[in-house]
Amino acid sequence: MALWQANRVRDLLLSTHGWDDDRVQIKILKTKGDQIKGHLSQFGGKGLFTRELEDALIDGRIDLAVHSMKDVPTVGQDALMIGAVLERADPRDAFISNEVSSVLDLPHGAVIGTASIRRRAQLARLRPDVDFCLLRGNVGTRLAKLETGEFIATFLACAGLKRLGQEAVITQAVPPELMLPAPAQGAVGIELRREDARARDAVEVLNHRDTMLAITAERAFLNALDGSCRTPIAALATFAGSDLSFRGEVIATDGSKHYGTQSHASVSTPKEAFDLGFGLGQEVKAEIGDIVLWDSSIGDGA
Numbered sequence: 001m002a003l004w005q006a007n008r009v010r011d012l013l014l015s016t017h018g019w020d021d022d023r024v025q026i027k028i029l030k031t032k033g034d035q036i037k038g039h040l041s042q043f044g045g046k047g048l049f050t051r052e053l054e055d056a057l058i059d060g061r062i063d064l065a066v067h068s069m070k071d072v073p074t075v076g077q078d079a080l081m082i083g084a085v086l087e088r089a090d091p092r093d094a095f096i097s098n099e100v101s102s103v104l105d106l107p108h109g110a111v112i113g114t115a116s117i118r119r120r121a122q123l124a125r126l127r128p129d130v131d132f133c134l135l136r137g138n139v140g141t142r143l144a145k146l147e148t149g150e151f152i153a154t155f156l157a158c159a160g161l162k163r164l165g166q167e168a169v170i171t172q173a174v175p176p177e178l179m180l181p182a183p184a185q186g187a188v189g190i191e192l193r194r195e196d197a198r199a200r201d202a203v204e205v206l207n208h209r210d211t212m213l214a215i216t217a218e219r220a221f222l223n224a225l226d227g228s229c230r231t232p233i234a235a236l237a238t239f240a241g242s243d244l245s246f247r248g249e250v251i252a253t254d255g256s257k258h259y260g261t262q263s264h265a266s267v268s269t270p271k272e273a274f275d276l277g278f279g280l281g282q283e284v285k286a287e288i289g290d291i292v293l294w295d296s297s298i299g300d301g302a
């Protein structure tokens with residue numbers, strides 16, 4: 001998926017600027033997030049998919065880093081910035097099962113394979129009777145494990161499956177009303193050195209304004225809540241004209257508690273988008289107070 005995303009950005013850069021093929025080269029870097037087999041939260045959580053790339057940016061080994069914005073921590077290094085985001089793909093979660101046709105049709109006591117504490121918490125809230133088993137690995141591994149019958153269904157992001165040409169495995173694109181996606185799910189971003197004017201100019205034309213504003217609001221919500229990989233937090237902002245309609249929620253990892261918020265406002269600048277998301281995050285945070293919502297033995301934050 002990461003390679004698809006990098007190639008997509010490369011193709012867009014070459015075609016929009018009319019550059020020769022050798023002008024942009026792909027350098028593949030392995031990140032810790034690709035190698036871990038257990039619970040991401042035990043290894044430092046968010047940033048595992050992005051840190052090595054950020055180090056390479058700072059060292060000057062690379063000039064652009066392409067990320068799934070969902071994996072990018074909300075508080076970044078001062079020397080770096082997100083220069084552009086591509087138009088968001090389908091932000092919804094995909095329900096995948098060979099036996100059941102939709103989330104709401106899961107049989108009593110069904111076992112679900114996932115490593116995402118958000119999806120787990122949301123499903124536990126919808127269906128307190130279901131059980132979970134930890135499912136990690138790349139998309140291919142996860143889909144192969146579905147065949148073993150250890151669990152009846154799993155979830156992955158629709159966007160990632162589409163990028164991998166695996167759209168056909170999607171049993172149901174889950175409506176956001178049922179399962180609100182992770183902040184910035186489905187969006188690909190390009191990170192660069194703040195002072196690198198050449199890189200900033202080159203990627204600026206690729207920026208999709210509405211996506212940038214939407215994910216800025218979603219990530220600000222996460223930021224206000226100190227969202228770590230241990231806290232199930234979801235948010236989705238969508239535009240209707242100039243109105244940004246925002247939904248966000250925080251769920252206890254076992255689904256027993258839930259704090260949701262919804263708002264809309266006319267948003268046209270990143271600052272307005274940030275203020276909308278951050279303000280709502282602060283309100284939810286005040287409402288939660290000191291209540292502990294997470295259990296560190298459960299999964300990662302995707």
Ligand SMILES: NCc1[nH]cc(CCC(=O)O)c1CC(=O)O
Nearest residue numbers: 068156157159160185186187302
């Ligand atoms: N944490 C891994 C990750 N990071 C981004 C995506 C999906 C693609 C996207 O949201 O852009 C995934 C896999 C998944 O959740 O299915």
